[in-house]
Amino acid sequence: MSITPPSGINTSISDDGLSQQPWWVEQWMELINSYRFKKRLERAWAYAREGHVTSIRFEGRRVHARVQGTDEDPYKVKLWLDVLKDEDWRYVLEALTMKARWSAQLLAGIMPADIERAFAASGRRLFPFKLQEVRSECSCPDKANPCKHISAVYFLMGERFSEDPFVLFQLRGRTRAKLLEDLAAYRLQAIAESANQSGNAEALAIDASSSELNPPHPAVLDPTLWWRYDAGLDGDLVVITPAMEGDTGLDAAGELPLAEEPRFPEAKPRFLQHLRDQGQAMAQQAMLEAMAAGN
Incomplete structure (x- = not known):
């Protein structure tokens, strides 16, 4: 038996064996070990260790x-947790779908260490936060709850959780088979939605290229609008300065892809010089017009 005894109780189980317990089992055992009536826990531990719990069966939740x-x-003992509603499980499944690691660990029978983050999306918890959240009944005459019979079952449930963490989900209203079935369905839906979104993005790109849904700017079709600005300007904010000597924009444009003419090697440099001369002339004319408009 590898269940954890109450705090302060001597047991033949080695410390190494206890330290190897899964974290979700330790978290469950912390609930019962938080019970303030330690003497009752000692008797419950003895009941669990000596075989007084004759049977345990899980029926639904x-x-x-x-x-x-x-x-x-x-004595007849019953334990149960509050189940999550279908709406709560929808949030949980959507959160589980967001992380493939969670699904992979659950399929491997491992409880993800951060599993409560998935349940936080629904505002609920997988693990009870305090002992009072675990509902229990016993047919014994003891009025205290949990009595030693209920507590003995607590200890053995930790052993069951170690073997199958899906028991915790079952107590919250989802069997192992149902949980994995729903999780697979949600993952397939997420994959399909992702594929649809990718397809829609491609369709929008095609439509945009045809200019039906997203027409181009008018300047693309009319180059005369490239340097045109129709809005009014505040004269105090406009400063007109001549271009630097020799700056026509050709140098910034880089090497122009002009064809070479072997029979007329002077054609290319003459053409470029003509563009520079035209640029300077247009710049001077623009400067004069701007100054005249400013006055």
């Missing part, structure tokens, strides 16, 4: 157990 006490017939 409820745990049914028989614990042999002082009476001739075993």
Whole structure:
């Protein structure tokens, strides 16, 4: 038996064995070990260790157990958690779908260490936060809850969780088969939606290229609009300066892809010089017109 004894109780189980327990089992055991009646926990631990729990079975979200006490017939014990609503599970499944690691770990029978982040999307928890959140009943005459019979079942449930972490999901309303089935369906839906979005993006790009949904700027069709500005300008904010000597924009444009003419090697440099001369002349004319308009 590898269940964790109550705090302060001596046991033959080695510390190494206890440290190897899965973290979700330790978290469950912290609930029962937080119980303030330590003497009752000691008796419950003895019941669990000595075989007084004669049977434990999981039926849906409820745990049914028989614990042999002082009476001739075993006491009947029931434990259960509040189940999550379908709407809550929808949020959980959507969150689980967002991380492939969570799905892979669950399929491998490992409880993700940050699994509560998936449940946080629904505002609920997988693990009970306090002992009172675990509902329980016992047919014994003890009015305290949990009694030693219920507590003994707590300890053995930790052993069951170690073997199958999906029991925790079952107590919240989803069996292993149902959870994995729903998770697979949500992942397929997410893949399909991602593919549709990619297809829609490609379709929009094609439509945009045909200029039906996203027509080009008028200046693309009419080069005369390239340097045109129709809006009014505040004269105090406009400063007109001549271009630097020899600056016509040709140098910034880089090497022009002009064809070479072997029979007339002077053609290319003459053409470029003509462009520079024209640029300077146009710049001077623009400067004169701007100054005249400013006055």
